[in-house]
Amino acid sequence: MSSSDQENKDRNREIAANEAQREAVSSVRVSTWAIAVTVIAGVIVFGIVWMWLNR
Numbered sequence: 001m002s003s004s005d006q007e008n009k010d011r012n013r014e015i016a017a018n019e020a021q022r023e024a025v026s027s028v029r030v031s032t033w034a035i036a037v038t039v040i041a042g043v044i045v046f047g048i049v050w051m052w053l054n055r
Helices: 003-053
Strands: none
Touching: none
16 A cells, blocks of 8 residues: 555545534534524423413
8 A cells, every 4th residue: 555545544544533513513503593493482382381270
């Protein structure tokens, strides 16, 4: 195996590791937004039900 082949493999491994990290950060960001939207929707529904029951 030549030196350039090994360098390419090392470079590809580094790129793959960086891409995996970027994807993980993106997944956490999306999950945080999903949780926030769910909590806000729950508070709105709770408020509507609360007002309906206390009219």
